[in-house]
Amino acid sequence: MTKWTPTHEAPEPLEGPVVPTIVGGTILWFVLFLVQLPFYGWFDDHGHTWWVWTCLAGAGLGLIGIWYVRGRDAALKRDAAARDAQDPRGARADRPTA
DSSP states (O other), X not given: OXXXXXXXXXXXXXXXXXXXXHHHHHHHHHHHHHHHGGGHHHHHHTTOHHHHHHHHHHXXXXXXXXXXXXXXXXXXXHHHHHHHHHOTTSSOTTSOOO
């Protein structure tokens, strides 16, 4: 059996509003935690306290995610600015000119 190799290049990754997406998800996890908190007794009686703590863990991990994607976004912007500054023509090679 031979190894399969692709016949075309992989597409560029899609870049979207990563920071707002992670911030929104983190807020959602924290809101879910706050909404469930008044019902902690019910969750405890039915053995579902892990639901409450899962939401808190999601919010905590989201804070780490916010820190990470903000740093990544800043690094991408610094790299783009450095490449623009190095190009004497003012246009990057990977960006089409009109």
